[in-house]
Amino acid sequence: MRRIVLIFSFVFSFTFVHSQNRVENVSVGPAFLNLIDELDSCITSEGLNCIEIADKIIEKGKRERVDFMDYLYAKKAYYFLTRNEWDSVITYGRLALENPHPVEEERSDIWTYGHLVNAYYYKGDLDTAIDCCLKMAKILEDGGDPIELGRVYSNIAILLAQSNNTEKQIEYLQKSFKLLEENEDKGFIATAASNLGLAYLHKKDTINTKKWLETSLELAELSNDLVAKTQSNYILSTIEKDLNKSLQYSELSVKYADELKDKTSQSNAYYIHADNLYKLGKSDEAIYYAERAVNLAQEIGNKPSLLQAYKTAAGINYEFGKKVKAADYFNSYVILNDSISSAEKAREINEINTKYETEKKEKQLVEQELKIQQQRANLFYAILGGALFVVVFGGIFIYTRKAQKLKLKQLQQEKENAILNSFILGEERERKRISQELHDGVAAMIGAAKMSLESIPHLAQEKQQEQLSKVRRILENTHADVRYIAHNLLPTVLEKEGLIKATSHFAFEINETKLVNISVTDNNSNAQELSPQLQLMLFRVIQELVNNIIKHSQAQKAEIIFSNSPNGLQIEISDDGIGYDDTEGTGNQGLYSITKRLKSIGGNFKITKGKSGGTQAKVVVTV
Incomplete structure (x- = not known):
């Protein structure tokens, strides 16, 4: 049998954060206390629906306008957390944060952030999860429970693992272990040591990996920390070269995971054990554990574990001749990986925008401070002028004004450089995005088609046509993806027929969406004579500009007119929307970008509010 190599991207032992901290200080009164006790009893009874009780408590809180609505919303979020209903956890967690207790010491923010960290983590939104963790740590660092802070540091490190920032990850894990050790924690310190072992494994430091795993197992024996025992054994299984010893470690990992009855730990232990069984040729057992890993990760919606379980199940089924199942698992892996990649792309766009807005605000603050300093300087020199000769006063005043103008000019240049750097960063990320789309989307789908085709000879006659149809659908989707990527790089119509035709085609596509109706008119302009680069x-x-109309104007109709002007080519874009007036084009990043680009080629851009409503944008380019 041919052997494949399965490369595992390990999921760290992520601890649920249930810090009460300030929540313990909340005073709710006897009437609410009885209802909350009833809800707690319902929550601990597995399988019961507690929504009616939770809603009753929240409605009572609204009627009586109580100060502790954040606690009541957080309580309902906690109920959904115990039922693995992540979207509902996020909904009620946000409501809790939006309605804080007026007394800071009685707020439920730490507890709520703990709910949100877990929900976002299991949904695969790791960036939002780490943001919640950092906010939680900031509160705990200001006099909170040090043991709870140690757990939060460990979770931050786990989330940092996704960014491959191993040094920062190890730094947080060491801070976590030190805090737990100093405060004589027995409940989580073994897991923290195990996480350190895994971090050093990512760094390819085998000596420190074994050292921390051995420390973890020693501490776990003292506290019977099943999480640490599970994780440490399956990591030791992967670094052990002797297959029989490796199998012993993975068997222990499965044993402890089953005792723990935590589905995330079981899923991780099962797919590692499945790989060992596969290497020893035990096909039935290997497939059983691989598919159990998938099922458990699906049950709890844990995307990081599910992604790895799909990959493992696909590889093992393929090598043992179950190619139809292998293709299905691989297709599921591609789809899930694609959804996580899409979220990452959206996050990168937000990062660029946030960076730009932050730099913009910082520059505004500096400019304001400079303005205040200028006013103070003017006052000082005015008083001084009464005592000094006019010539001396004039000289000082002129010198000061020149220095200030130079400073302002320098500041403006820095501001423009910062924004241009943001644009350059955006272009680089766009290139990486296209590369990633080709790798994760097109290449993966072709791989799935190949595996599906290879399985056809092994199928019954009546199943072969069905499998061919599946391959056809995969290839059609791949073809559409390639066309979409190519069209975004350089529209075919623009390349072959020029700016006017490309604009008409673009307007036609927008009109098909019914969002706005756009007409295009060419009044014998010379647009087709422009260079291809300028037309693009x-x-x-x-x-x-059309995207701005769709997003902001609420317009029903829009018009694009190409014409000649004394200064060259003129393009007018107008709509019948609510109007927008920003002559300098600095109202947002998109308009500012247009202004800068046109100025760089000697062009001009102006946007004004129409007399009868709507907006008119005018672009003039010297030909």
């Missing part, structure tokens, strides 16, 4: 730049400008 103007086409991107038109796209940006």
